[in-house]
Amino acid sequence: MLKIIKVTGESLSPLFLPGDYVLIRKYTFLFGSISEGDIVVFTHPSYGLMIKEIHWVNSELQQIHVKGSHPLSVDSSKIGPISSTDIFGKVIWHFKKPRYSA
């Protein structure tokens, strides 16, 4: 199933900026179909729906570590690894908000 989600926050900048939209395919596949570099939307117990990049996947512990692309972004060392069951969907299309320069 497909769903459109709006991005807020800057941790995936400059590729994804606040106000961008992403089309996600809901995660219904086996664990192995998520791999490093994929952008995923997942549910965090404290912070709700989040969007991050897959940093690495620990298949043995069934844990996924995520990261942002912004230098100030925090990664799994702060927010903790997530489980595959927390993953809501994988980004398959990106609708960029028009970028303006000064």
Place this chain on the structure above:
Amino acid sequence: MFYKFIQSVDKYLSFSEAKAHCDVPCGIYDPSPAQINALTVVRMMDLMIALEQGEEKGRLEYHNTLSRYITVKEEHAEKSKHEIRVIWGDYIKDNHLEKYPELTVLVHKIMQLGSKCRQTCNREDGVAFVDAINQFAEIFWATKNVKTKKAKAPYAPGLEMVYPDL
């Protein structure tokens, strides 16, 4: 075009939002970097004006130094805007806007002044940029019930700044 279409659909359907916060979970926000970057912009303008009036004008060294000043001015104006955007986008909430409705216009003014400072070397714009960010800092600290004080920066260009009075 696609974006505009999605955006108009969003207005009716209100798509879910996914956070890509940089700050989860530290919650550390501070307008000081924006203030220091804006001061740097004015400092670069002063240096550019002084260089233009100096004896080196027209020489290779002059062009090299001027280019460096311009580069730093560009970078710091943008860094300043970025810092304000992060606080604006990630920290400021509806209740802050209800209490300080002038914030919207103020943030827009900061964005505009930041761009002006990049496009030109008008010192008045630079000072206005610093002033606007000081006003933002005053409101920011007020949202945290932190008192502020005004004092001249202890370094050139020595403009009056807003500091938290801790």
